[in-house]
Structure formats: structure tokens, C-alpha cells
Amino acid sequence: MSINKVLITGNLTRDPELRETPSGFQVLNFGVAVNDRKKNQSTGQWEDYANFVDCTMFGNRAASVARFLAKGSKVAIEGKLRWSQWEAQDGSKRSKLEVVVDELEFMSRNENGSQGQAYGRGEVAQPAMEAVPYDDEIPF
Template sequence: MSINRVNISGNLTRDPELRVTGSGTQILSFGVAVNDRRRNPQTGEWEDYPNFVDCVVFGARAEPLSRFLSKGTKVAVEGKLRYSSWESKDGSKRSKLEVVVDEVEFLSSRGQQGGYQQDAGGFQQAGGAQFQQAPSYSAPVAAAPAQFAPQGGFANPAPAPVQAPPSTDVYDEDIPF
């Protein structure tokens, strides 16, 4: 058995390139810079060394994704490695290893990179397009219901009492499985 999964996070090295094949398949190509840390033998200090990873997205996700990516955007990419080899026009053999992307997660806010600014209603692109911010989710708190406050709002609920762990008088023979 073999596993071919890759997870990287870093900044885009260039604006993504969108192209369409003769059969209509959309292909989005971009590069991600990731750092490797090594100790400098002369100074003994840790230094960052960049690695540049080519990434490619196929199909219907390519065009919409190209609108949100730009040089410098920080992303996390998940996918699989693909090795390609070919012969160039001058006859030399060429090869490359790239990531075929399954998932992309945006790690930097659009206000930091790519010409986006965040406001109260969502994100505003430099060209004027408005993007709504995804609502945040927090897990419900298992506590007593909120009490109505006299000033017209809800008071904070009292925290649920902390329960003591069960006694340790349980033996393996008592477990039904």
C-alpha cells in the first residue's frame, strides 16, 4: 500500500494562470513558497530557505478559485503529487513534480493580500465587488437558560456546575463489551 497525500502552507509566488484545454477543461496553475529551516554552519544561526512548489487545479473549481488568489496570498493546500516528464523542443529531457490540488484554504485575510479590504459587511475588492464574510460558528454552551436582565437584555447565564468524575470502582468485568 502507498499513500500519496500532500499538505503545504505558504504564500503564492505569482498570480495564478488560468487556461482552457481544447476539450474545455479549465486548468489553474500557481506556485506556493514554503520555508525550510536549516542551521547555517558558519554562524550557527537558524535560517529560512525557500522551496517553491508548483500547484495545479483542474475542472470547474479552477475559474472561481482564480478570482480569489493573487501573488502573496497565504494558503494551505491539500492534494497529491504528480510526476511529469517530457522532452523539450531542443531535445533535452525535462521533468517536474507538482501538487494536484484537492482543497485550498485561505489563511490570510483579503485585507492583507490581493487588494481586498475588510469592512463591517464583508470584504470589499479594490474593483468594488462585495464579498460576504462567512458567519462564525461557536458550539452551544450546555448551561442553564439565560436570565432576563432588568435593562432589557439577557444576563449571562450561570455556569453549569462542574461534576465530579465517576468513582473508579469499575472493573473490566463490568464493561458489557
């Protein structure tokens, strides 16, 4: 038995791209930057670095969620990893690992400082999760 489950929080690296397949199925693509920390062996200091994760969401929920997201939005995502491979137009083989989103929680605050709305557009989204402080003492 294997388990394929991903939980990440981060910020959108670009505005989401919503498209529709010829059969009318909604597909939402966006990127998320997930920060991590590691200790610099030369200086002994902790340094932040970003991991960039491609995410895809499908169906009617994709269209609903798209209107609340923009570059910089902070989100929590639950989903699964999917690896795909294809041949580019120049004949080279390409592949990528992405997260297929099952659940998405909005974590951003709007311009008034309240949670649960997307950037002051006035449309109520899901309640936001509390951010958990990062523990600097975890040695990675």
C-alpha cells in the same frame, strides 16, 4: 500500499494562470513558496529559506478559486504529488514534480484585516485557517 498526500501552506509566487483545454476543461496553475528553517552550522543561527512548489488545480473549482488568488495570497493546500516528463522543443528531456490540488484554503487577510475575503474585492471566500506559529526548537 503507498500514500501520496501533501499538506503545505505558503504564499503564491505569481498570479495564477487559468486556461481551458480544447474540450472546455479548466486548468489553474500557480506557484507557492513554502518557507522552511535550518540551522547554519557555521553561525549556529536559524535561517529561513524558501522551497518553490508548482501547483495545478482542475475543473470548475479551478475557475472559481482563480478569482480569489493573486501573487502573495497565503493559502493552505492539500493534494498529491505528480511527476511528469516530456521532451522540449530542443530535444532535451524535461521533468517536474508538482502538487495536484484537491483542497485549497484561503489564509490571507484583506485590507480591512478581516479573514475570509480576497484582498478587499468584497467576494466572500472560504473561512481562513488560523496560522500555527513555527517552533524554532525543531532541529532539521
